[in-house]
Amino acid sequence: MYKITAYTEDGEAIAFEASATEDLITSALKRDVILLSSCREGGCATCKAECTDGDYELANASVQALPPNEEEDGFVLLCCTYPRSDMSLNLPYTSERISFGKVNTNWQGDIVRVETLSSNVARLVIRPLAPETGAPVRIGFVPGQYFDIEVPGTDVWRSYSMANEPEDAELEFLIRLLPGGFFSDFLLNGAAPGLRLRLRGPSGIFGLRENGLKPRYFVAGGTGLSPVLSMIRHMKTEGHPQETKLFLGVTHGHELFYAKSLRELAASMPNLEVYISVMNGVPSPECTAGTVVDELAKHLKEAKHSPDVYLCGPPGMIDATIAAAWKYGVPPGRVFYEKFVAAGGARAAAE
Numbered sequence: 001m002y003k004i005t006a007y008t009e010d011g012e013a014i015a016f017e018a019s020a021t022e023d024l025i026t027s028a029l030k031r032d033v034i035l036l037s038s039c040r041e042g043g044c045a046t047c048k049a050e051c052t053d054g055d056y057e058l059a060n061a062s063v064q065a066l067p068p069n070e071e072e073d074g075f076v077l078l079c080c081t082y083p084r085s086d087m088s089l090n091l092p093y094t095s096e097r098i099s100f101g102k103v104n105t106n107w108q109g110d111i112v113r114v115e116t117l118s119s120n121v122a123r124l125v126i127r128p129l130a131p132e133t134g135a136p137v138r139i140g141f142v143p144g145q146y147f148d149i150e151v152p153g154t155d156v157w158r159s160y161s162m163a164n165e166p167e168d169a170e171l172e173f174l175i176r177l178l179p180g181g182f183f184s185d186f187l188l189n190g191a192a193p194g195l196r197l198r199l200r201g202p203s204g205i206f207g208l209r210e211n212g213l214k215p216r217y218f219v220a221g222g223t224g225l226s227p228v229l230s231m232i233r234h235m236k237t238e239g240h241p242q243e244t245k246l247f248l249g250v251t252h253g254h255e256l257f258y259a260k261s262l263r264e265l266a267a268s269m270p271n272l273e274v275y276i277s278v279m280n281g282v283p284s285p286e287c288t289a290g291t292v293v294d295e296l297a298k299h300l301k302e303a304k305h306s307p308d309v310y311l312c313g314p315p316g317m318i319d320a321t322i323a324a325a326w327k328y329g330v331p332p333g334r335v336f337y338e339k340f341v342a343a344g345g346a347r348a349a350a351e
Protein backbone atom coordinates (compact mmCIF):
# COMPACT_ATOMS: atom_id res chain seq x y z
CA MET A 1 0.00 0.00 0.00
CA TYR A 2 1.23 3.50 -0.82
CA LYS A 3 0.25 6.82 0.69
CA ILE A 4 -1.24 9.29 -1.79
CA THR A 5 -1.60 12.94 -0.79
CA ALA A 6 -3.72 15.10 -3.06
CA TYR A 7 -3.65 18.91 -2.70
CA THR A 8 -6.65 20.91 -3.87
CA GLU A 9 -6.60 24.42 -5.36
CA ASP A 10 -7.66 25.89 -2.01
CA GLY A 11 -4.75 24.23 -0.21
CA GLU A 12 -6.54 21.27 1.45
CA ALA A 13 -4.57 18.02 1.66
CA ILE A 14 -6.50 14.79 1.21
CA ALA A 15 -4.68 11.55 1.95
CA PHE A 16 -5.66 7.99 1.10
CA GLU A 17 -3.98 4.62 0.70
CA ALA A 18 -3.63 3.07 -2.73
CA SER A 19 -2.70 -0.35 -3.97
CA ALA A 20 -0.27 -0.92 -6.84
CA THR A 21 -2.83 -3.03 -8.66
CA GLU A 22 -5.63 -0.46 -8.72
CA ASP A 23 -5.91 2.89 -10.44
CA LEU A 24 -6.00 5.91 -8.13
CA ILE A 25 -9.69 6.73 -8.71
CA THR A 26 -10.65 3.19 -7.67
CA SER A 27 -8.32 3.18 -4.65
CA ALA A 28 -9.72 6.54 -3.50
CA LEU A 29 -13.31 5.31 -3.94
CA LYS A 30 -12.57 2.23 -1.84
CA ARG A 31 -11.51 4.60 0.94
CA ASP A 32 -14.68 6.69 0.48
CA VAL A 33 -12.87 9.57 -1.21
CA ILE A 34 -14.77 10.58 -4.35
CA LEU A 35 -12.41 12.42 -6.69
CA LEU A 36 -13.69 13.80 -9.98
CA SER A 37 -13.88 11.24 -12.76
CA SER A 38 -16.14 10.36 -15.64
CA CYS A 39 -15.33 7.72 -18.27
CA ARG A 40 -12.80 5.90 -16.05
CA GLU A 41 -11.08 4.63 -19.17
CA GLY A 42 -8.59 7.38 -20.01
CA GLY A 43 -10.77 9.06 -22.59
CA CYS A 44 -12.27 12.25 -21.15
CA ALA A 45 -9.61 14.03 -19.05
CA THR A 46 -12.02 14.74 -16.18
CA CYS A 47 -9.62 13.09 -13.71
CA LYS A 48 -6.48 14.93 -14.87
CA ALA A 49 -4.03 15.90 -12.10
CA GLU A 50 -0.37 16.83 -11.74
CA CYS A 51 2.02 14.46 -10.00
CA THR A 52 4.61 16.52 -8.13
CA ASP A 53 6.34 13.63 -6.37
CA GLY A 54 6.51 9.84 -6.61
CA ASP A 55 6.61 7.06 -9.18
CA TYR A 56 3.73 5.58 -11.11
CA GLU A 57 2.73 3.66 -14.21
CA LEU A 58 0.24 5.12 -16.65
CA ALA A 59 -1.86 2.66 -18.65
CA ASN A 60 -4.33 3.33 -21.48
CA ALA A 61 -4.48 7.13 -21.36
CA SER A 62 -5.65 8.49 -24.72
CA VAL A 63 -3.51 11.16 -26.38
CA GLN A 64 -6.53 13.40 -26.76
CA ALA A 65 -7.16 13.40 -23.02
CA LEU A 66 -3.47 13.50 -22.07
CA PRO A 67 -1.25 14.92 -24.85
CA PRO A 68 2.43 13.80 -24.78
CA ASN A 69 3.73 17.23 -23.67
CA GLU A 70 1.44 17.15 -20.60
CA GLU A 71 2.51 13.59 -19.83
CA GLU A 72 6.16 14.74 -19.97
CA ASP A 73 5.31 17.59 -17.59
CA GLY A 74 4.06 15.12 -14.98
CA PHE A 75 0.32 15.29 -15.63
CA VAL A 76 -1.60 12.05 -15.21
CA LEU A 77 -5.11 10.70 -15.63
CA LEU A 78 -5.91 9.28 -12.21
CA CYS A 79 -8.17 6.58 -13.65
CA CYS A 80 -5.14 5.19 -15.55
CA THR A 81 -2.46 5.76 -12.89
CA TYR A 82 -1.03 2.90 -10.84
CA PRO A 83 1.28 3.97 -7.97
CA ARG A 84 4.79 2.56 -7.60
CA SER A 85 5.67 4.66 -4.52
CA ASP A 86 4.03 7.23 -2.24
CA MET A 87 2.79 10.11 -4.39
CA SER A 88 1.88 13.80 -4.13
CA LEU A 89 -0.72 15.21 -6.52
CA ASN A 90 -2.07 18.65 -7.36
CA LEU A 91 -5.78 18.57 -8.20
CA PRO A 92 -7.12 21.37 -10.47
CA TYR A 93 -10.21 21.99 -8.35
CA THR A 94 -11.20 23.04 -4.86
CA SER A 95 -11.95 20.76 -1.91
CA GLU A 96 -15.72 21.44 -2.08
CA ARG A 97 -15.77 19.33 -5.27
CA ILE A 98 -14.54 16.23 -3.43
CA SER A 99 -17.12 14.20 -1.60
CA PHE A 100 -16.56 11.65 1.10
CA GLY A 101 -18.64 8.56 1.67
CA LYS A 102 -19.96 5.93 -0.64
CA VAL A 103 -20.28 7.08 -4.24
CA ASN A 104 -23.83 6.83 -5.39
CA THR A 105 -23.53 4.29 -8.15
CA ASN A 106 -26.92 2.80 -7.39
CA TRP A 107 -29.33 5.26 -8.91
CA GLN A 108 -31.83 3.84 -11.30
CA GLY A 109 -34.20 5.62 -13.60
CA ASP A 110 -36.96 4.82 -16.04
CA ILE A 111 -36.94 6.31 -19.50
CA VAL A 112 -39.94 8.61 -19.85
CA ARG A 113 -39.25 9.90 -23.36
CA VAL A 114 -36.66 9.48 -26.06
CA GLU A 115 -36.93 11.52 -29.24
CA THR A 116 -34.74 12.91 -32.00
CA LEU A 117 -34.64 16.71 -32.19
CA SER A 118 -32.51 17.12 -35.32
CA SER A 119 -30.36 15.07 -37.68
CA ASN A 120 -27.81 14.36 -34.92
CA VAL A 121 -29.37 15.27 -31.57
CA ALA A 122 -31.60 13.20 -29.29
CA ARG A 123 -33.44 14.15 -26.13
CA LEU A 124 -33.63 11.62 -23.32
CA VAL A 125 -35.87 12.16 -20.30
CA ILE A 126 -35.43 9.92 -17.26
CA ARG A 127 -37.48 9.65 -14.06
CA PRO A 128 -35.00 8.83 -11.27
CA LEU A 129 -35.90 6.20 -8.66
CA ALA A 130 -34.70 5.80 -5.07
CA PRO A 131 -32.27 2.85 -4.84
CA GLU A 132 -33.88 1.48 -1.64
CA THR A 133 -37.57 1.71 -2.52
CA GLY A 134 -37.74 2.12 -6.28
CA ALA A 135 -40.05 5.11 -5.72
CA PRO A 136 -39.65 8.24 -7.84
CA VAL A 137 -37.13 10.58 -6.21
CA ARG A 138 -35.73 14.04 -6.89
CA ILE A 139 -31.92 13.97 -7.08
CA GLY A 140 -30.25 17.23 -6.09
CA PHE A 141 -27.44 18.53 -8.31
CA VAL A 142 -25.67 21.76 -9.19
CA PRO A 143 -26.69 23.13 -12.64
CA GLY A 144 -23.78 22.24 -14.94
CA GLN A 145 -23.17 18.79 -13.45
CA TYR A 146 -23.60 15.45 -15.20
CA PHE A 147 -24.60 11.85 -14.58
CA ASP A 148 -22.96 8.72 -15.90
CA ILE A 149 -25.50 6.44 -17.57
CA GLU A 150 -24.88 2.80 -18.40
CA VAL A 151 -25.71 1.28 -21.75
CA PRO A 152 -28.01 -1.49 -20.44
CA GLY A 153 -26.55 -4.97 -20.44
CA THR A 154 -22.98 -3.74 -20.94
CA ASP A 155 -20.39 -2.27 -18.61
CA VAL A 156 -20.13 0.82 -20.83
CA TRP A 157 -20.88 4.14 -19.15
CA ARG A 158 -21.17 7.54 -20.78
CA SER A 159 -21.42 10.97 -19.14
CA TYR A 160 -24.30 13.33 -19.94
CA SER A 161 -24.99 16.78 -18.53
CA MET A 162 -28.48 17.64 -17.32
CA ALA A 163 -30.38 20.35 -19.22
CA ASN A 164 -33.10 20.65 -16.59
CA GLU A 165 -33.13 22.40 -13.23
CA PRO A 166 -32.38 20.61 -9.95
CA GLU A 167 -35.97 21.23 -8.78
CA ASP A 168 -37.44 19.15 -11.62
CA ALA A 169 -38.78 15.63 -11.04
CA GLU A 170 -37.28 14.34 -14.31
CA LEU A 171 -33.76 14.51 -15.71
CA GLU A 172 -33.44 15.85 -19.25
CA PHE A 173 -30.40 15.10 -21.44
CA LEU A 174 -29.50 16.46 -24.89
CA ILE A 175 -27.31 13.90 -26.60
CA ARG A 176 -25.31 14.04 -29.79
CA LEU A 177 -25.79 10.97 -32.00
CA LEU A 178 -22.43 9.75 -33.25
CA PRO A 179 -22.31 7.11 -36.01
CA GLY A 180 -21.24 3.81 -34.45
CA GLY A 181 -21.19 5.24 -30.93
CA PHE A 182 -22.20 2.86 -28.13
CA PHE A 183 -24.69 5.13 -26.42
CA SER A 184 -25.84 6.65 -29.70
CA ASP A 185 -26.71 3.21 -31.07
CA PHE A 186 -28.57 2.39 -27.88
CA LEU A 187 -30.64 5.58 -28.20
CA LEU A 188 -31.49 4.85 -31.82
CA ASN A 189 -32.15 1.13 -31.51
CA GLY A 190 -32.86 0.06 -27.92
CA ALA A 191 -34.09 2.97 -25.81
CA ALA A 192 -37.83 3.14 -25.17
CA PRO A 193 -40.19 4.50 -22.51
CA GLY A 194 -40.29 2.28 -19.42
CA LEU A 195 -36.80 0.85 -19.88
CA ARG A 196 -34.80 0.98 -16.63
CA LEU A 197 -31.27 2.44 -16.63
CA ARG A 198 -28.45 2.60 -14.10
CA LEU A 199 -26.99 6.01 -13.25
CA ARG A 200 -24.14 7.25 -11.11
CA GLY A 201 -23.53 10.78 -9.98
CA PRO A 202 -24.11 13.66 -9.98
CA SER A 203 -20.53 14.71 -10.72
CA GLY A 204 -18.59 17.60 -12.17
CA ILE A 205 -17.28 21.04 -11.34
CA PHE A 206 -18.81 23.04 -14.21
CA GLY A 207 -21.29 25.52 -12.73
CA LEU A 208 -22.17 29.16 -12.10
CA ARG A 209 -19.55 31.18 -10.22
CA GLU A 210 -20.33 34.13 -7.98
CA ASN A 211 -18.96 37.37 -9.44
CA GLY A 212 -21.38 40.14 -8.52
CA LEU A 213 -23.24 41.71 -11.41
CA LYS A 214 -20.65 40.82 -14.08
CA PRO A 215 -22.39 39.86 -17.33
CA ARG A 216 -22.50 36.14 -18.12
CA TYR A 217 -21.89 34.91 -21.66
CA PHE A 218 -22.67 31.25 -22.36
CA VAL A 219 -21.26 29.57 -25.46
CA ALA A 220 -22.55 26.15 -26.53
CA GLY A 221 -21.42 23.93 -29.39
CA GLY A 222 -24.28 21.55 -30.31
CA THR A 223 -25.38 19.51 -27.30
CA GLY A 224 -22.98 21.59 -25.19
CA LEU A 225 -26.22 23.50 -24.75
CA SER A 226 -27.31 21.01 -22.09
CA PRO A 227 -25.42 22.21 -18.96
CA VAL A 228 -25.59 25.81 -20.13
CA LEU A 229 -29.37 25.59 -20.42
CA SER A 230 -29.58 24.12 -16.92
CA MET A 231 -27.63 27.11 -15.59
CA ILE A 232 -29.71 29.69 -17.48
CA ARG A 233 -33.00 28.06 -16.47
CA HIS A 234 -31.77 28.11 -12.87
CA MET A 235 -30.81 31.80 -13.19
CA LYS A 236 -34.35 32.52 -14.35
CA THR A 237 -35.96 30.63 -11.46
CA GLU A 238 -33.69 32.27 -8.91
CA GLY A 239 -34.08 35.74 -10.49
CA HIS A 240 -30.37 36.28 -11.15
CA PRO A 241 -30.14 39.80 -12.61
CA GLN A 242 -26.87 39.60 -14.63
CA GLU A 243 -26.91 40.57 -18.30
CA THR A 244 -26.93 37.14 -19.98
CA LYS A 245 -26.11 36.16 -23.54
CA LEU A 246 -26.37 32.67 -24.96
CA PHE A 247 -24.46 31.77 -28.14
CA LEU A 248 -25.42 28.42 -29.70
CA GLY A 249 -23.55 27.09 -32.71
CA VAL A 250 -24.07 24.12 -35.01
CA THR A 251 -22.30 23.08 -38.20
CA HIS A 252 -25.27 22.37 -40.49
CA GLY A 253 -28.80 23.79 -40.56
CA HIS A 254 -30.30 20.29 -40.26
CA GLU A 255 -28.50 19.82 -36.94
CA LEU A 256 -30.20 22.78 -35.27
CA PHE A 257 -32.46 22.02 -32.31
CA TYR A 258 -34.25 23.96 -29.54
CA ALA A 259 -34.18 27.23 -31.52
CA LYS A 260 -37.87 27.91 -30.75
CA SER A 261 -37.55 26.96 -27.05
CA LEU A 262 -34.57 29.26 -26.67
CA ARG A 263 -36.45 32.17 -28.26
CA GLU A 264 -39.33 31.49 -25.84
CA LEU A 265 -36.92 31.39 -22.91
CA ALA A 266 -35.43 34.74 -23.97
CA ALA A 267 -38.94 36.22 -24.28
CA SER A 268 -39.68 35.20 -20.68
CA MET A 269 -36.31 36.31 -19.26
CA PRO A 270 -35.67 40.01 -19.94
CA ASN A 271 -31.93 39.84 -19.16
CA LEU A 272 -31.34 37.01 -21.70
CA GLU A 273 -30.38 37.42 -25.37
CA VAL A 274 -29.96 34.39 -27.65
CA TYR A 275 -27.73 34.20 -30.75
CA ILE A 276 -27.66 31.16 -32.99
CA SER A 277 -24.87 30.56 -35.52
CA VAL A 278 -24.98 27.99 -38.29
CA MET A 279 -21.90 27.37 -40.42
CA ASN A 280 -23.60 25.76 -43.45
CA GLY A 281 -27.19 26.06 -44.63
CA VAL A 282 -28.67 28.76 -42.40
CA PRO A 283 -32.28 27.57 -41.81
CA SER A 284 -33.94 30.90 -40.93
CA PRO A 285 -33.17 34.64 -40.91
CA GLU A 286 -33.04 34.54 -37.09
CA CYS A 287 -29.77 32.59 -37.33
CA THR A 288 -26.40 34.02 -38.35
CA ALA A 289 -24.14 32.37 -40.90
CA GLY A 290 -20.73 31.55 -39.41
CA THR A 291 -19.24 30.10 -36.28
CA VAL A 292 -20.29 30.64 -32.71
CA VAL A 293 -16.73 31.83 -31.99
CA ASP A 294 -17.05 34.65 -34.56
CA GLU A 295 -20.38 35.70 -33.06
CA LEU A 296 -18.94 35.73 -29.54
CA ALA A 297 -15.91 37.75 -30.71
CA LYS A 298 -18.25 40.38 -32.21
CA HIS A 299 -20.02 40.81 -28.87
CA LEU A 300 -16.83 40.76 -26.79
CA LYS A 301 -15.38 43.52 -28.98
CA GLU A 302 -18.39 45.74 -28.24
CA ALA A 303 -18.90 44.75 -24.56
CA LYS A 304 -18.80 47.66 -22.10
CA HIS A 305 -18.02 45.30 -19.19
CA SER A 306 -15.87 42.20 -19.55
CA PRO A 307 -18.15 39.18 -18.91
CA ASP A 308 -17.60 35.83 -17.28
CA VAL A 309 -17.63 33.25 -20.08
CA TYR A 310 -19.04 29.71 -19.75
CA LEU A 311 -18.27 27.28 -22.58
CA CYS A 312 -19.40 23.78 -23.36
CA GLY A 313 -18.99 21.57 -26.40
CA PRO A 314 -16.42 19.55 -28.32
CA PRO A 315 -12.70 20.16 -27.55
CA GLY A 316 -11.87 22.05 -30.79
CA MET A 317 -14.68 24.55 -30.30
CA ILE A 318 -13.69 25.09 -26.64
CA ASP A 319 -10.04 25.77 -27.53
CA ALA A 320 -11.01 28.28 -30.25
CA THR A 321 -13.46 30.04 -27.94
CA ILE A 322 -10.96 30.29 -25.08
CA ALA A 323 -8.47 31.89 -27.50
CA ALA A 324 -11.11 34.43 -28.64
CA ALA A 325 -12.13 35.26 -25.06
CA TRP A 326 -8.52 35.88 -24.04
CA LYS A 327 -7.91 37.99 -27.15
CA TYR A 328 -10.75 40.30 -26.15
CA GLY A 329 -9.58 40.71 -22.57
CA VAL A 330 -11.51 38.10 -20.56
CA PRO A 331 -9.00 36.97 -17.91
CA PRO A 332 -8.25 33.22 -17.97
CA GLY A 333 -9.69 32.83 -14.46
CA ARG A 334 -13.10 34.03 -15.69
CA VAL A 335 -13.50 31.46 -18.48
CA PHE A 336 -15.18 28.26 -17.28
CA TYR A 337 -15.67 25.24 -19.49
CA GLU A 338 -16.65 21.60 -19.87
CA LYS A 339 -15.18 19.64 -22.77
CA PHE A 340 -17.41 16.93 -24.21
CA VAL A 341 -14.66 14.48 -25.14
CA ALA A 342 -16.35 11.50 -26.80
CA ALA A 343 -15.05 8.52 -24.82
CA GLY A 344 -14.87 6.13 -27.78
CA GLY A 345 -13.53 8.79 -30.13
CA ALA A 346 -10.66 9.58 -27.77
CA ARG A 347 -9.87 5.90 -27.46
CA ALA A 348 -9.88 5.61 -31.26
CA ALA A 349 -7.43 8.53 -31.47
CA ALA A 350 -5.18 6.76 -28.97
CA GLU A 351 -5.27 3.54 -30.96
Ligand SMILES: Cc1cc2nc3c(=O)[nH]c(=O)nc-3n(C[C@H](O)[C@H](O)[C@H](O)COP(=O)(O)OP(=O)(O)OC[C@H]3O[C@@H](n4cnc5c(N)ncnc54)[C@H](O)[C@@H]3O)c2cc1C
Pocket residue numbers: 038039044046146158159160161162173174175176177178179180181182183184185204223224226227338339340341342343344345346347348351
Ligand atom coordinates in the same frame (compact mmCIF):
# COMPACT_ATOMS: atom_id res chain seq x y z
C1 LIG B 1 -18.25 15.40 -18.37
C2 LIG B 1 -18.86 15.06 -19.71
C3 LIG B 1 -20.17 15.44 -19.97
C4 LIG B 1 -20.74 15.15 -21.21
N1 LIG B 1 -22.01 15.56 -21.47
C5 LIG B 1 -22.54 15.34 -22.71
C6 LIG B 1 -23.86 15.82 -23.05
O1 LIG B 1 -24.58 16.43 -22.24
N2 LIG B 1 -24.30 15.60 -24.32
C7 LIG B 1 -23.54 14.93 -25.25
O2 LIG B 1 -23.98 14.78 -26.40
N3 LIG B 1 -22.31 14.43 -24.93
C8 LIG B 1 -21.80 14.61 -23.68
N4 LIG B 1 -20.56 14.11 -23.39
C9 LIG B 1 -19.93 13.14 -24.32
C10 LIG B 1 -20.54 11.75 -24.01
O3 LIG B 1 -20.16 11.33 -22.70
C11 LIG B 1 -20.09 10.62 -24.95
O4 LIG B 1 -18.70 10.45 -24.88
C12 LIG B 1 -20.50 10.84 -26.39
O5 LIG B 1 -21.90 11.06 -26.41
C13 LIG B 1 -20.16 9.67 -27.28
O6 LIG B 1 -20.82 8.51 -26.78
P1 LIG B 1 -21.20 7.26 -27.69
O7 LIG B 1 -21.19 6.10 -26.76
O8 LIG B 1 -22.40 7.53 -28.50
O9 LIG B 1 -19.99 7.16 -28.70
P2 LIG B 1 -18.61 6.36 -28.46
O10 LIG B 1 -18.83 4.90 -28.31
O11 LIG B 1 -17.88 7.05 -27.37
O12 LIG B 1 -17.90 6.62 -29.84
C14 LIG B 1 -17.64 7.96 -30.30
C15 LIG B 1 -17.19 7.90 -31.77
O13 LIG B 1 -15.94 7.22 -31.83
C16 LIG B 1 -16.03 6.13 -32.73
N5 LIG B 1 -15.21 5.02 -32.16
C17 LIG B 1 -15.37 4.46 -30.95
N6 LIG B 1 -14.42 3.51 -30.75
C18 LIG B 1 -13.68 3.48 -31.89
C19 LIG B 1 -12.54 2.74 -32.31
N7 LIG B 1 -11.99 1.82 -31.51
N8 LIG B 1 -12.05 2.97 -33.55
C20 LIG B 1 -12.60 3.91 -34.35
N9 LIG B 1 -13.66 4.65 -34.01
C21 LIG B 1 -14.19 4.46 -32.78
C22 LIG B 1 -17.51 5.78 -32.77
O14 LIG B 1 -17.85 5.17 -34.01
C23 LIG B 1 -18.17 7.13 -32.64
O15 LIG B 1 -18.30 7.80 -33.88
C24 LIG B 1 -19.98 14.42 -22.17
C25 LIG B 1 -18.67 14.01 -21.89
C26 LIG B 1 -18.11 14.33 -20.68
C27 LIG B 1 -16.70 13.88 -20.39
Ligand code: FES
Pocket residue numbers: 036037038039040041042043044045046047048065077078079080
Ligand atom coordinates in the same frame (compact mmCIF):
# COMPACT_ATOMS: atom_id res chain seq x y z
S1 FES C 1 -12.22 9.65 -15.87
FE1 FES C 1 -10.15 9.52 -16.26
S2 FES C 1 -9.96 10.08 -18.32
FE2 FES C 1 -12.11 10.00 -18.01
